[in-house]
Amino acid sequence: MSGGKGFFTDTTLCIGCKACEVACKQWNQLPEDGFRFTGMSYDNTAHLGASTWRHVAFVERPMALHPDQDGAFSWLFSSDVCKHCARAGCLESCPTGAIIRTEFETVYVQPDICNGCGYCIVNCPFGVIDRREEDGRAWKCTLCYDRLKEDLIPACAKACPTESIQFGDLDQLRTHAEERVEKLHERGLKDAYLYGARKEDQPGTEGLNAFFLLVDQPEVYNLPPDPVVPTKKVKDAWVSMAATAAGMALVTVASILFGGKGDRS
């Protein structure tokens, strides 16, 4: 996996400005997907989708951020994005080969190949990729593939005013992220941890190329606690299918041999 590029999203630095959402929409020429009031804190984006490739979550917690602090309220912000998993459910399930691993180790949907079967959508353990009905194809974050090819950093990372979204070589990002966690622990924020930074942290996806620093349980940010690429579990189903196939053949042949008895008598 070395040589890969990715994101390190340090949620402790996020101020919820949504510049990443806007920059992403603007650079990628994404349309809006509805102006609607959700009532969920200051989050009217709600979720990643076909036309929303960055989404800032606004978590309102009835507790203090820091264990030493007083108070009964704290904010958590987190800019969510496609995780570009090392083992990607969308890529492995794609029946057309439209979803590929690029030279930057990112996961990319080729819009001129995708035939909109919708299988990747049920195979993403993070609920990232989606199909826009009128368009008919599946879309998600490209990790600014067009910009990377020109040696530019992705639009969201470029626009982030606090460096909450950091882009770079995965090896360096991981080292840097681990130092950051140590620093936060020293300052007393013992809850800080990395989500999906290394294969060992998240064996189900074998690590995320877009990983996060979180300070609460993953569920709070709408992230799964122990995600797994469906392909890792499907062997059970193939074995079951083989047994079913044998059973069907047996039942049918036996019925032909014995069910037809008596028709000549």
Place this chain on the structure above:
Amino acid sequence: MSNMATRYPDSVDPTRTDGRDINCEVAELSGEAGSQFISRSTDEHTGSIAKAWNALPEPRRDDPTYYDRPMLQEPVWEWAIPLYYYIGGLTGASLVLSAAAQLKQAAALDLLIQRGHRIGFIGSLVSGGLLIYDLGKPSRFLNMLRVFRPTSPMNMGAWILSGTGASATGALLLRQRGGLLGNAGGFLGLIAGVFGIGLSTYTGVLVANSAIPIWQESRKALPVLFGSSALASLGCTFDIFCERPEARRITNLIGNVGRAAELMAGMAMERHASAVPRVGRPFKRGISALMWRGAAFLTFASLVVSTLPNRSRKSRIAAGLLGTAGSLLLRVTVEHLGAVSARDARASFHQQRAGRGAAELKKSPQAADDGTDAARLESSLDLLGDQRRLL
């Protein structure tokens, strides 16, 4: 498309543009999502947007979610896909029946074989049509065959369906001819039987290979459920249409075994998924629970009517209709269970917290290697070669 993107000249209202707000007289749509098509025939906004709450979510520290919003995306498949599961199952089972009957080489079974091939031929055509209809880009359906990808049950299914259609067509056209052509037709009939088994069971794997908790937890039962339901559908179809007693004795037996197996596989599926109560909840609550019970009831009723002694033509048709309705409802319900499960973030969270996420794989290290092998196989079989090439 460039017209769609242009902001209407005398409007600054974002609902009157395609939602990009780009003036194409001065800019071009060359961004990564520049080709994303947006229809704006009405002012109605589309997209996956939060629905209004009926009640405010209560934050729970012991069982947190993000405002009770879904974590996963809902499946986008519509009615055509469950209908395909049914038709594909029936098609596959008919071809298995024909192949098995061919093995016996009895002249009395010739009509049965022919009927099986006819169902196989029509069924493959209809199956293909349903699958193409449900694609977001139907004109690109052949893209399914540009790779051979064992990690994708849907890709495997596309190949299985193609093989089924081709071999069933050949068998139907050639088997009754004389000489070499007839032999080839007979051989194709046997091949069609093998493909048919695949066609009626792979859909279980297709559904099981999913991040949606209720489908993932049902992965061992789903192929059995779909396979036995295919046998039941076959029995029911012959119950309704077939008048010849010698064929009926065979298909009735197959149908009854299928019905019984379908009921048992359904119970197993519910038990597996309910190991984590939150995952199994759609079996117990709401419309999905009603549908699930309804499907089982119809199949059970069909089994009872079908096993009554001294059956009249009317009771046979009743059994066939009940069983067909049961099989159809079962496929629709499996689809619906997935949608309900995807909407419930706690289903995923509880499943994974209960050690049924990736943690489960540690017990069987072989399972972890499986995908890698498949990926390696895939790269060696990739029909168009370099996947990294961007067109």
